[in-house]
Amino acid sequence: MTDRFSDALQALNQPVWDACIHHRFIDEMRAGSLDDAVLRRYLVQDYQFINQFVALLGAAIASADGFAPRVRLAQFAAMITSDENTYFQRSFDTLAVSQQERETPPLNLPTVQFQALMGQAARSQKYANCLAVLCVAEGLYLDGFDQPGQSLPPRFEHAEWISLHANDFFRDFVGWLRPELDRMGESIDPDARAEAADYFSRAVALEQAFFDHVYQPPSAD
Numbered sequence: 114m115t116d117r118f119s120d121a122l123q124a125l126n127q128p129v130w131d132a133c134i135h136h137r138f139i140d141e142m143r144a145g146s147l148d149d150a151v152l153r154r155y156l157v158q159d160y161q162f163i164n165q166f167v168a169l170l171g172a173a174i175a176s177a178d179g180f181a182p183r184v185r186l187a188q189f190a191a192m193i194t195s196d197e198n199t200y201f202q203r204s205f206d207t208l209a210v211s212q213q214e215r216e217t218p219p220l221n222l223p224t225v226q227f228q229a230l231m232g233q234a235a236r237s238q239k240y241a242n243c244l245a246v247l248c249v250a251e252g253l254y255l256d257g258f259d260q261p262g263q264s265l266p267p268r269f270e271h272a273e274w275i276s277l278h279a280n281d282f283f284r285d286f287v288g289w290l291r292p293e294l295d296r297m298g299e300s301i302d303p304d305a306r307a308e309a310a311d312y313f314s315r316a317v318a319l320e321q322a323f324f325d326h327v328y329q330p331p332s333a334d
């Protein structure tokens with residue numbers, strides 16, 4: 114077992130982590146073969162995830178222990194609220210997603226649970242808890258979508274979603290997040306480490322449920 118907190122947390126959750134990064138959702142997105150109904154369900158739910166995710170970034174900014182991490186996190190929030198937000202809007206246009214579905218869709222159970230987890234981490238006002246969830250959300254997408262030598266599928270809805278999670282800025286951010294969680298892990302007591310570890314595990318499980326659920330018909334909750 115490694116000494117690094119982020120590695121130890123990932124190792125503890127490795128089977129579920131691997132199930133996520135090899136999930137058919139990621140394979141089909143990368144192949145450009147994802148069914149439009151699945152893509153549509155995913156994007157509609159994920160836009161609601163992103164809403165709370167940006168609030169979590171705000172909480173991480175507020176609870177961080179210095180200006181340098183705040184700058185990093187704020188720069189990342191700027192990317193999500195610009196390039197990623199316009200990706201969603203353009204995809205919604207292409208997939209004929211109504212304004213109501215963009216803003217107030219019925220939520221899947223994993224979306225509700227993920228929003229609750231992020232809200233709980235934010236309200237804890239503990240930087241380590243926020244970082245644990247961020248490490249999962251972004252580390253897992255980097256591992257899933259950033260494959261060496263991959264060629265991008267033709268449709269922008271697939272290609273851009275991959276590119277948003279496989280580029281130098283994103284690699285650099287995740288490459289900063291992991292040691293940042295390690296650094297915080299060293300500065301908190303065992304109870305606080307266990308608390309952050311629990312956020313990490315719950316977030317990994319929710320990532321899997323989130324992918325699984327978009328393959329189920331809308332009334333399946």
Ligand SMILES: Cc1ncc(CN)c(N)n1
Nearest residue numbers: 159162250251254320323
């Ligand atoms: C559910 C979820 N997890 C992670 C990500 C990556 N930003 C996302 N878009 N959606």
